[in-house]
Amino acid sequence: MSSTDRDREQNRFSARVNRYARVGTNMGGIAAKLAGQRLFGMEVDNEKQAAELASALGGLKGPLMKVAQLLSTIPDAIPPEYATELSKLQSAAPPMGWPFVKRRMIAELGAGWQKRFESFDREPAAAASLGQVHKARHQDGTPLACKLQYPDMASAVEADLQQLSMLFSLHRRMRPAIDTREIAKEIGERVREELDYVREARHIAAYSEILADEPRIRVPEVFPELSTKRLLTMRWLEGKPLLTYKEHDLEDRNRIAEVMFRAWWRPFSHYGIIHGDPHLGNYTVYEENGRPGGINLLDYGCIRVFPSSFVSGVVDLYRGLLEDDRERIVGAYERWGFKGLTKDLIEILNIWARFIYGPLLTDRTRAIAEGVSPAQYGRKEAFRVHQALKEKGPVTIPREFVFMDRAAIGLGGVFLHLRAEMNFYRLFNEQIEDFEETRVAERQLDTLRAAALVASAPPN
Numbered sequence: 001m002s003s004t005d006r007d008r009e010q011n012r013f014s015a016r017v018n019r020y021a022r023v024g025t026n027m028g029g030i031a032a033k034l035a036g037q038r039l040f041g042m043e044v045d046n047e048k049q050a051a052e053l054a055s056a057l058g059g060l061k062g063p064l065m066k067v068a069q070l071l072s073t074i075p076d077a078i079p080p081e082y083a084t085e086l087s088k089l090q091s092a093a094p095p096m097g098w099p100f101v102k103r104r105m106i107a108e109l110g111a112g113w114q115k116r117f118e119s120f121d122r123e124p125a126a127a128a129s130l131g132q133v134h135k136a137r138h139q140d141g142t143p144l145a146c147k148l149q150y151p152d153m154a155s156a157v158e159a160d161l162q163q164l165s166m167l168f169s170l171h172r173r174m175r176p177a178i179d180t181r182e183i184a185k186e187i188g189e190r191v192r193e194e195l196d197y198v199r200e201a202r203h204i205a206a207y208s209e210i211l212a213d214e215p216r217i218r219v220p221e222v223f224p225e226l227s228t229k230r231l232l233t234m235r236w237l238e239g240k241p242l243l244t245y246k247e248h249d250l251e252d253r254n255r256i257a258e259v260m261f262r263a264w265w266r267p268f269s270h271y272g273i274i275h276g277d278p279h280l281g282n283y284t285v286y287e288e289n290g291r292p293g294g295i296n297l298l299d300y301g302c303i304r305v306f307p308s309s310f311v312s313g314v315v316d317l318y319r320g321l322l323e324d325d326r327e328r329i330v331g332a333y334e335r336w337g338f339k340g341l342t343k344d345l346i347e348i349l350n351i352w353a354r355f356i357y358g359p360l361l362t363d364r365t366r367a368i369a370e371g372v373s374p375a376q377y378g379r380k381e382a383f384r385v386h387q388a389l390k391e392k393g394p395v396t397i398p399r400e401f402v403f404m405d406r407a408a409i410g411l412g413g414v415f416l417h418l419r420a421e422m423n424f425y426r427l428f429n430e431q432i433e434d435f436e437e438t439r440v441a442e443r444q445l446d447t448l449r450a451a452a453l454v455a456s457a458p459p460n
Helices: 003-039 046-057 063-070 082-087 098-109 155-172 183-194 195-208 249-270 308-322 325-336 344-359 379-392 401-418 422-430 437-452
Strands: 117-120 131-138 142-147 232-236 273-275 282-290 292-295 303-305
Touching: 098 142, 098 232, 142 303, 155 183, 183 401, 195 232, 195 249, 195 273, 195 303, 195 437, 249 273, 249 292, 249 308, 249 401, 249 422, 249 437, 273 401, 308 344, 308 422, 308 437, 325 344, 344 379, 344 422
Parallel strands: none
Antiparallel strands: 117 131, 131 142, 142 232, 273 303, 282 292
């Protein structure tokens, strides 16, 4: 490693340390200013504070950006002005240069690591919040994707979660409509899990089982002998970005959207498991005879396992809305863990429920939403919920909602990007046709055991 390369890498990580220090100072300054405004009865300019917060956080480009963007999809998890600013931030960290990659690979596979590959690309094929992916080739010629975690990410994640805690603390001073304590716990657990690539490999094993009868959804094969807790080596799945197909004919766009629907709803309705981060970069489309054949499901760091009772609540709420059965609707909310529900709070929750379930409630071909951009999907309804809860709340959101809600909004955004027009009612009812809570619990436990994830199985 030349002195120039070494200096470049040292400067890059020194800059990262300095950014964390600067963010802490800036966040503290915002907190002090906000406290002073409240103390002296001054009106808080949320828009200005949001811009200052985004400026304070914007240099990190690490795990916190992923979390901040997630929060922007949850009604009143943070003020609307904050959500708008944070949604603009980028989640990708600066890529590691080749000298650092070599050192990281030595740390994971030993000094002779390069001899274990026929080839290994120096430049990353993709970068993300926790690591980067290099294309390689197995000694037997199999194309590989090597996902290598950035150094010191565990400490970076903990630092980011501390900043998140400060963000929530700021929000609590604004008389919020939603208590964010359970949200903070859920996000912390899920983000920490994403650091463990052994766990992610087990998630892949579980999804291989779950989607075994879905030929249009491809799950990568893992190569355990070339994987560690910080390195995950998988078969490279060739495909094109999903947005490549935005201008294709409706038949192609609908085909992709239908497969996406099944890729998300089948694991949840049959196994109580979801892919909690339906980001556009987590999917590619493979082709057959020049037309889209199906999707490659690429990232398994953010997988959420739910109690079968929660899944049952999802089905009950749907059927309650479909049949206007108030008792069934309230029962579903209570099964999810909502407490102290009043008539007013139930009606407010129903605003959000009718938005999420809306496309599934009518037996007709339709778009997921009309006249809404992917970036604005759910914002109007979230604002209505926010305003109503300001008067009738606060309400504590069960922690399971965080990634369920994020996934539903993200999936809807994909359908908007594709301008899909489908009968969502029939697609959904096909998934819940033979729903039985006990069968979901049994399938889930069997799958988690087979994938060595049984310790993560929730009580049912």
